[in-house]
Amino acid sequence: MSSPLFSLEGRVALITGATRGIGLAIAREYGRAGARLAISSENADDCQRVAAELRGEGFDVSGIPADLAQPEEVRALARQVLDRHGRIDALVCNAGVAPHFGPLLSADDAAWRLTMGINLESAVWLSNELLPVMAEQGGGSLVLMASIAGLRGNKALGLYGLSKAALAQLARNLAVEWGPANIRVNAISPGVIQTEFARPLTDNPEVMQRRLALTPLRRVGRPEEVAALALLLAAPGGAFINGQNIIVDGGTTIGDGN
Numbered sequence: 535m536s537s538p539l540f541s542l543e544g545r546v547a548l549i550t551g552a553t554r555g556i557g558l559a560i561a562r563e564y565g566r567a568g569a570r571l572a573i574s575s576e577n578a579d580d581c582q583r584v585a586a587e588l589r590g591e592g593f594d595v596s597g598i599p600a601d602l603a604q605p606e607e608v609r610a611l612a613r614q615v616l617d618r619h620g621r622i623d624a625l626v627c628n629a630g631v632a633p634h635f636g637p638l639l640s641a642d643d644a645a646w647r648l649t650m651g652i653n654l655e656s657a658v659w660l661s662n663e664l665l666p667v668m669a670e671q672g673g674g675s676l677v678l679m680a681s682i683a684g685l686r687g688n689k690a691l692g693l694y695g696l697s698k699a700a701l702a703q704l705a706r707n708l709a710v711e712w713g714p715a716n717i718r719v720n721a722i723s724p725g726v727i728q729t730e731f732a733r734p735l736t737d738n739p740e741v742m743q744r745r746l747a748l749t750p751l752r753r754v755g756r757p758e759e760v761a762a763l764a765l766l767l768a769a770p771g772g773a774f775i776n777g778q779n780i781i782v783d784g785g786t787t788i789g790d791g792n
């Protein structure tokens with residue numbers, strides 16, 4: 535018998551960027567825990583295909599496409615989730631992009647707009663629409679997908695890291711503002727996790743050798759190892775965890791002390 539501490543029975547969850555990688559793993563874990571799912575991505579075909587796949591696995595799922603770079607599409611996404619499912623208990627702002635590699639000040643306007651729009655602002659826009667609904671229902675959970683790239687200076691991923699550091703601060707701030715309404719807000723900061731997104735790193739043996747030398751577990755993570763924490767944060771077992779930015783990186787950021 536599964537523990538009630540990890541049950542999402544009767545709850546509705548919206549997970550962005552859920553057609554692959556970490557988001558898809560979160561959708562599966564939430565579904566296994568009994569949640570009704572709304573999954574989203576910018577690609578309508580992917581949304582329908584993955585929603586059908588998840589229905590085939592026995593989950594109650596709607597696939598709702600939305601480009602998170604477009605504020606109107608983000609607001610329409612929130613409305614459609616409420617229209618289709620009638621409530622919202624867990625929001626996971628997981629979708630993220632890193633369109634610019636290189637020194638922070640070399641990023642052009644388009645890269646700034648995409649990075650900040652998709653990674654940071656869309657979480658604010660969705661929160662604007664959905665946190666008041668959670669408050670009316672008596673509470674809920676917001677999980678923001680940050681990154682260890684937001685914890686330290688980074689020569690290749692400065693702009694991305696900036697957006698992720700801001701997400702961790704967004705978690706702290708919204709936690710203070712919405713805690714009294716019984717809404718908990720937390721961020722997760724993964725290290726390297728084996729997905730499409732991480733392929734520029736995982737496909738580069740030189741980079742990986744350096745990275746694994748810094749990681750006590752000497753391996754990259756799996757999407758379900760992030761999803762397990764996302765489940766705890768939305769479930770009754772996480773009911774007293776609030777305003778945190780929790781690292782899931784096999785120990786990469788603790789250093790080796792030498």
Ligand SMILES: NC(=O)c1ccc[n+]([C@@H]2O[C@H](COP(=O)([O-])OP(=O)(O)OC[C@H]3O[C@@H](n4cnc5c(N)ncnc54)[C@H](O)[C@@H]3O)[C@@H](O)[C@H]2O)c1
Binds near residue numbers: 553575630680729731
């Ligand atoms: N994989 C890693 O090593 C790693 C490490 C730290 C943080 N993260 C973060 O975890 C999250 C998920 O990463 P992943 O590795 O699963 O990535 P991924 O590239 O495999 O999946 C990203 C998802 O976001 C969606 N997406 C992309 N652009 C979008 C847009 N404009 N509108 C809506 N959806 C959009 C994609 O369709 C996809 O479903 C991201 O926020 C990423 O920054 C990943």
